[in-house]
Amino acid sequence: MNTLNLVLAAIGDGRIRGGWGYVWTAYGIAWTGLSLYALSLWARWPREERK
Amino acid sequence: MSKPLRIGFVLLALALLVSGAWIGLAWAPPDREMGHVQRIMYMHVPSAWMALLAATMNFGTCVAYLWKASWKKDAFAEATAEVGLLFGTIAILLGAIWGRPTWGVYWAWDPRLTTMAILLVAYAGYLALRRFVDDPDRRAVWSAVVGIIIAVDVPVVYFSVKWWKSLHQVQSTPKTVDPQMVLALRWNAFAFLAVLIIFLVARYRIALASRMRETTVPDAPSGAREAVV
Numbered sequence A: 001m002n003t004l005n006l007v008l009a010a011i012g013d014g015r016i017r018g019g020w021g022y023v024w025t026a027y028g029i030a031w032t033g034l035s036l037y038a039l040s041l042w043a044r045w046p047r048e049e050r051k
Numbered sequence B: 001m002s003k004p005l006r007i008g009f010v011l012l013a014l015a016l017l018v019s020g021a022w023i024g025l026a027w028a029p030p031d032r033e034m035g036h037v038q039r040i041m042y043m044h045v046p047s048a049w050m051a052l053l054a055a056t057m058n059f060g061t062c063v064a065y066l067w068k069a070s071w072k073k074d075a076f077a078e079a080t081a082e083v084g085l086l087f088g089t090i091a092i093l094l095g096a097i098w099g100r101p102t103w104g105v106y107w108a109w110d111p112r113l114t115t116m117a118i119l120l121v122a123y124a125g126y127l128a129l130r131r132f133v134d135d136p137d138r139r140a141v142w143s144a145v146v147g148i149i150i151a152v153d154v155p156v157v158y159f160s161v162k163w164w165k166s167l168h169q170v171q172s173t174p175k176t177v178d179p180q181m182v183l184a185l186r187w188n189a190f191a192f193l194a195v196l197i198i199f200l201v202a203r204y205r206i207a208l209a210s211r212m213r214e215t216t217v218p219d220a221p222s223g224a225r226e227a228v229v
Helices: A002-011 A020-044 B005-029 B034-067 B071-103 B113-134 B134-148 B153-163 B179-215
Strands: none
Touching: A020 B005, A020 B034, A020 B071, A020 B179, B005 B034, B005 B179, B034 B071, B034 B113, B034 B134, B034 B153, B034 B179, B071 B134, B071 B179, B113 B134, B113 B153, B134 B179, B153 B179
């Protein structure tokens, strides 16, 4: 019975708990990617149109 | 479009992005099985949608260019390829991060992941081709042909989850998920759409200015010069 309980505890209930680190990393990558691309567009913007 | 209107649209896109992040991170409920990691969906799915939308626009523009050549169409095709590659890269990176806690691996040679990776590599090749060909006329024609060939992969990416039952889940519908999740997804989709439009317009203007500089030098081919109106 003890062994069975240990196995069940190791398997868990199949639900993911926590995981905020993954979420923040994903949002960070999305926001950083979009921001860097916006910056690259600004850097490449035609000089004649900046005036 | 006037300058105040352009600034207003950029501010609107920023407001949509910030509020979309709040809705996705704090307002929407966690998934029953995946818990909080499911919140990655609100960035991953809109990114993938925008990548496929940009790829579809690239296909349409390439066909239109071969039908009737103009530097405007060539410049827009370049913009759609680059911006589509950006959103596709974000989508695949976020998918990998989401895959680690749910599938146990960052990457699997699943049909959806593989066909999307092929699409991104193909657009990287398309952009490399544009850099390597100096003659603007030849570059425009060759890249239009390559753009049409790449587009064959777009429906394959979309239907891959239906054609081959695999690790990646099939498309969700509003009937199968919580209404709060539907709203969060749609909100972020509109935010990403606004960003896509801004990026496309800006990149198009950069590309068109570059074409203008190339075609105003004396020995530049004159094929499509008159078509820029």
